[in-house]
Amino acid sequence: MQNKNSQPTSSHESLIRGSAWMTFGSIFSRILGAIYIIPWYAWMGDHGNVANALTAKSYNIYSLFLIISTAGIPGAVAKQVAHYNALNEYGVGKRLFKSGLGLMVLLGIISAAVMYFLAPILSGGDLRQVPVLQSLAIAVLIIPVMSLTRGFFQGYNNMAPSALSQFVEQLARVIWMLLTAFIIMQVQHGDFLDAVVQSNLAAAIGAVFGLLLLVYFYKKKQADINELVLNSNHEVEVSTKSLLGEIVRQSIPFIILDSGITFFQLIDQYTFHPLIKLFVVADYDRIESWYALFGLNANKLIMIIVSLATAMAVTSIPLLAGAHARRNTRDIRDQIESTLELFLFVMLPSSMGMAAIAQPIYTIFYGYDATGASVLYLSAFISILLGLFAVLVAIMQGLSENGLAIKYLVIGILLKFALQLPAIYFFKLYGPLLATAAGMGITCWLALYHMKTSYHYNQPRLERRFIGIAAFSLLMFGAVSGTLKLLYLWLSETSRFHAVIAIVVALVVGVLVYGFCVLKTELAQKILGEKINGLLRKLHIRI
Incomplete structure (x- = not known):
C-alpha cells in the first residue's frame, strides 16, 4: 500500500497493474472451475447434463442470494474507501470497513437461513434441487465477510489479496468437488444427486480457505494501514451511524447492477422449460439437457473470458471513484478511454478465439456434441456484450451514476423478457441466447451513448482502435478456423485427444497472428504502454 508521500502511480498504470492482478485471479479461477468439469462430467455417466442442469439452476439462485447477502456492500466499500483515501482520510475508510463487517455477518445469517428454508419453493417443483440449494446456503454464511475484505483491499487499489484469495478459494473448491464426486460415483457407485450436493457444498469449503488467506494479508498490511490512518488529515468527521447509512445507500444500486447477468439467466431458468414445451414434444430430462447446453455447459466456458472484463471492471471502480472525488474531469475521461480500450483489446480476440475453437x-x-458446440459458438460472440455490460456498469458505479445504470438495465431486462417467447418459437434452443443479446445490446448502447455525451471522451480515437482490434481479431479468427479445418482432414472430430492437439495448434496460430498484428502496428504499445517494448527486448523478440 502506498503512503501519501510516495510518488503517485498514474491512473493508467494503476488500471493496467490492477487489471493484471484481477485477471490472474479471475482467469485461473475460471480455468480451474472449467477444467474440473472434464472428469466430473465423465464420472456422472448418463446423468451428466441433468447434473449440470441442477447445478446451473441452483447456482443462478445462489448467485442472487449471494449478491443480496453481501448487499452490494463490498463494491460500495471499495468505492467509498477509495473516495476517502483520495481525500487523505484513511481513518474514515478503516472505520467504514469495520462497520461493514458486523453488517455482513448479520446479512449472511439472514440470507443463508432464507435460502435454506425456502429451497422447496425456489426449486420450482424439482425436489432434486432442494438439497443442492440447501448445501449452497452454507456458503452464504461465509462469503459476505470474505467479499467485504476483498472490497477493502480494492479500495486501496491493492488487487493482489483479492486475486490470490480468489484463486485459493477456487482451488479448495475444485479439490473438494473432485474428491467427493470420485468417491461417491466411482468408489461407492452411489447416487449422482449425492455427488451434486457435495459438489455444491464445495463453495463453502473454498470460502473458508479464501477468507483465511485474506486474514493473513490483512495482518501483514496492518502496520502500513495504521501508519496511513495516523498521517491522515483527520478533517472529516463521520459518525458510525452515518457510515452504516452511507454503506446501505451506496450498496443498494450495487445489488441491482451486480445481479444484472443473473437476472437474464433467471429468466431463462424459469421460462425456457415451459415455453419450449409449447413448441417441442420432449420429456422432462430431455428439456433439462437442452437447458444445460447453454445454461451451464457453454456458460461455464464463456465466463472464463467474461471474467477478463469483470477484472477490469473491479479495477476501474476505485480509480474512477478517486478521480470523481477529486473532481478531476480529465482523469475521468482518460479512465473511461483506457478501460474501454483495454476491454476491446482483450475481449474481442478472446471471444472470437473461443468461437473459432468452439467444437x-x-x-x-x-464430449462430441454438434449442437452443444454450435451453442458455444453463438455464446462466445454474445460474451462480448456480457463483458461490455460489466465494464460499463462499473464505470457508471464509479461515477455515482447508479440510477441511470439501473434504468438502462431494466430496459434491457424488459426487452429480453418480451423477446423470450418469439425467440424460442423461431430459434428453439438458440432463442434465449438471442433474446439475451438483444437485451444486453440495448443496455450497453444506452450506457455508451450517455458516456459519450456526458464526458466527451475521445470517441474518434476509440473508434479507430476498435476498427484495428476488430480487424486483427477477425484475421485471427479466420486463421484459427482455417487451421482447424486443415487439421480435421486428418484428425477425428469426436476424439478428445485429437481435440487437444487441434486446440494447441490453433491457439499457437491465433496468438502469433493477433500478437504480430498488434505489435507490428504498435497498437499494443498504445494501449498497454511503452513497457511492452521493454518486455519484448527482455524476451529477445523483434517484430
Whole structure:
C-alpha cells in the first residue's frame, strides 16, 4: 500500500497493474472451475447434463442470494474507501470497513437461513434441487465477510489479496468437488444427486480457505494501514451511524447492477422449460439437457473470458471513484478511454478465439456434441456484450451514476423478457441466447451513448482502435478456423485427444497472428504502454 508521500502511480498504470492482478485471479479461477468439469462430467455417466442442469439452476439462485447477502456492500466499500483515501482520510475508510463487517455477518445469517428454508419453493417443483440449494446456503454464511475484505483491499487499489484469495478459494473448491464426486460415483457407485450436493457444498469449503488467506494479508498490511490512518488529515468527521447509512445507500444500486447477468439467466431458468414445451414434444430430462447446453455447459466456458472484463471492471471502480472525488474531469475521461480500450483489446480476440475453437473445446469438456458446440459458438460472440455490460456498469458505479445504470438495465431486462417467447418459437434452443443479446445490446448502447455525451471522451480515437482490434481479431479468427479445418482432414472430430492437439495448434496460430498484428502496428504499445517494448527486448523478440 502506498503512503501519501510516495510518488503517485498514474491512473493508467494503476488500471493496467490492477487489471493484471484481477485477471490472474479471475482467469485461473475460471480455468480451474472449467477444467474440473472434464472428469466430473465423465464420472456422472448418463446423468451428466441433468447434473449440470441442477447445478446451473441452483447456482443462478445462489448467485442472487449471494449478491443480496453481501448487499452490494463490498463494491460500495471499495468505492467509498477509495473516495476517502483520495481525500487523505484513511481513518474514515478503516472505520467504514469495520462497520461493514458486523453488517455482513448479520446479512449472511439472514440470507443463508432464507435460502435454506425456502429451497422447496425456489426449486420450482424439482425436489432434486432442494438439497443442492440447501448445501449452497452454507456458503452464504461465509462469503459476505470474505467479499467485504476483498472490497477493502480494492479500495486501496491493492488487487493482489483479492486475486490470490480468489484463486485459493477456487482451488479448495475444485479439490473438494473432485474428491467427493470420485468417491461417491466411482468408489461407492452411489447416487449422482449425492455427488451434486457435495459438489455444491464445495463453495463453502473454498470460502473458508479464501477468507483465511485474506486474514493473513490483512495482518501483514496492518502496520502500513495504521501508519496511513495516523498521517491522515483527520478533517472529516463521520459518525458510525452515518457510515452504516452511507454503506446501505451506496450498496443498494450495487445489488441491482451486480445481479444484472443473473437476472437474464433467471429468466431463462424459469421460462425456457415451459415455453419450449409449447413448441417441442420432449420429456422432462430431455428439456433439462437442452437447458444445460447453454445454461451451464457453454456458460461455464464463456465466463472464463467474461471474467477478463469483470477484472477490469473491479479495477476501474476505485480509480474512477478517486478521480470523481477529486473532481478531476480529465482523469475521468482518460479512465473511461483506457478501460474501454483495454476491454476491446482483450475481449474481442478472446471471444472470437473461443468461437473459432468452439467444437474442439466443447468436445474436450463434454464430449462430441454438434449442437452443444454450435451453442458455444453463438455464446462466445454474445460474451462480448456480457463483458461490455460489466465494464460499463462499473464505470457508471464509479461515477455515482447508479440510477441511470439501473434504468438502462431494466430496459434491457424488459426487452429480453418480451423477446423470450418469439425467440424460442423461431430459434428453439438458440432463442434465449438471442433474446439475451438483444437485451444486453440495448443496455450497453444506452450506457455508451450517455458516456459519450456526458464526458466527451475521445470517441474518434476509440473508434479507430476498435476498427484495428476488430480487424486483427477477425484475421485471427479466420486463421484459427482455417487451421482447424486443415487439421480435421486428418484428425477425428469426436476424439478428445485429437481435440487437444487441434486446440494447441490453433491457439499457437491465433496468438502469433493477433500478437504480430498488434505489435507490428504498435497498437499494443498504445494501449498497454511503452513497457511492452521493454518486455519484448527482455524476451529477445523483434517484430
